[in-house]
Each structure stands twice: as C-alpha cells, then as structure tokens.
Amino acid sequence: MAEEEIEYTIGLVRNAVEKLRELSPLWDMYKDGVDLDTIEWSTS
C-alpha cells in the first residue's frame, strides 16, 4: 500500500471518529474528567 493511501485512510478514520465523538455523551464525560467506571448506569 502506498504511503499516500495510508495517509488518506488515516484522514478518513480521524474524521469519522471526530464526528462520532461530537455526538457522544461519554466523550463529554471523559473530557470533564469523569471516571466512567464509577457511574451507576441505568438500564431498561
């Protein structure tokens, strides 16, 4: 695989991860310094 193909793929993955993180409440909590292992999650 050519180096530019690798760079192209990295760009796609990075973009996708950034968009999904923007949608995620867990990413907000992580940025706020919340330890996700300490949360009592409500499940239905």
Added chain:
Amino acid sequence: MAYSKKVIDKFEKTLQEPEKHSVGRWNPSESDIGTGMVGAPACGDVMRLQIKCEPRNNSHVISDVKFKTYGCGSAIASSSELVDMLKGKTLEEAKEIKNQDIVDALELPAIKIHCSVLAEDSIHQAIKDYESKI
C-alpha cells in the same frame, strides 16, 4: 438486517450537521432544563436527552431540546427523531410519545427496537428531572 432508508438518512444528516439536529448539551443544574441519561456503555448505547421548558397556560412547553447519543446508527437516528417530535409539545403531550411512534417514523428493523425503547426512557427521565425542579 438492513437499515431502512429513513434510518440511514436521519443518521447521516445528524452526523453531518449536528448543530442543526440539536446535538449539544446544557448545564443540567439550570432550573429550566430537564436531563435524562439512559443506557450503559456495556450494552452499547447511551443517550442523554435534555429538554428546555417554559411555563405556558397552566402547563409547561418544551421550547428546545438537545441530545447526545453513543451507539449504533439506529440509536442516533432514534434520539434525533425523538427530538423532532418533542419540540413545541407540552409535557403531557411528550409523555404520550411511545417507542412505537419512533419505530414507525424510522421503519426500524425488529432487532433495533431497543433503540426506540431507550429513546422513550430518555424523555420520561428528562421530564421527571424537570418536574422535580418545579
């Protein structure tokens, strides 16, 4: 399993234009905000739904909504669809929204029904949180 075109469209539009589709958050301690957080990372889906309400004619109206969802495309589409249903509704009307309404609107496949159930849970919890403040 195949996603319906409606699920894919809703997910893609929400992903591409998050602000337009009410992705975001408010300070949950504000008195006019109700927050519902449901699901668990271990189960694969977590939804946080926030409603901004104002008193009107002996009731309370949902003037704006924000959400964030961690999960699959249909979980994100379900919460985004719910947001569209909630804006402008009274709390009483919002309580009447059922998961089946989301299933019908998005033509969710049977294996993804739990996403709509989670969305219904999130609005009930957000209303409960808001009502505890008034």
